[in-house]
Amino acid sequence: MDTLSPPATGTRVLLPDGSAKTVASTARSDRGHLWLHLDGGGAVRADRCEPVDASRTAEARQAARRAARAIRAGGDIGPAADELGDALRYLAQADPDALDELSVGAARVTIEIPRLGVAHGDILHHHGARLAVLDTAVSAIDEPQWWADVHGVTAEDRRATYRAPWRTGISVQYAAWDLVTVERIVPA
Structure with missing residues (x-):
């Protein structure tokens, strides 16, 4: 997910532990990594997450x-x-x-x-x-x-x-x- 465009606020993502969280905001680090700030606190690198398919x-x-x-x-x-x-x-x-x-x-x-x-x-x-x-x-x-x-x-x-x-x-x-x-x- 790191090389793609940042997910929109409100998008659901799967974290490495298997839980799903809502993206509150995004930011790039000094090293160029995209970080997802999550609703309820916490942040995770975008390349370690997957978007949740909410189409169904x-x-x-x-x-x-x-x-x-x-x-x-x-x-x-x-x-x-x-x-x-x-x-x-x-x-x-x-x-x-x-x-x-x-x-x-x-x-x-x-x-x-x-x-x-x-x-x-x-x-x-x-x-x-x-x-x-x-x-x-x-x-x-x-x-x-x-x-x-x-x-x-x-x-x-x-x-x-x-x-x-x-x-x-x-x-x-x-x-x-x-x-x-x-x-x-x-x-x-």
Whole structure:
């Protein structure tokens, strides 16, 4: 991304740790590197980032609603829960406002999925506590690592783990088969 034109303010980019952030501004260093200043603080070199493809947000919203209808209809909800998870993960990276819009007033369904399928907004049952998933991604640094930033849902959950948000993570090869219980939003 360093040799291309600087991304516009408001553009979403994938960072080396797998998280997606919004570009607040850009600047060139004395050495000629393009730096992206990120919304919420921090900066990263542009050549270490990738632009997020935000062209499929409407499609992802439709997929989330279609999967939610299938889940509410009952039966085998596994494929619908997977489709919903894919849509939610995409929206968390490409258009967090659309994800927030879908989350308002949404019911939840409890499902068991591989840890790699955990999405932003899920409530993860982990360490005997219920943890709100604030962000999740796969890091491309060194060996691929799945991670999630989490925070206890209630004061009791926070006492059982940590009072402040914290990060949990494991190798992608384990996260692909490690089954966990989550409460996932089902958009209205």
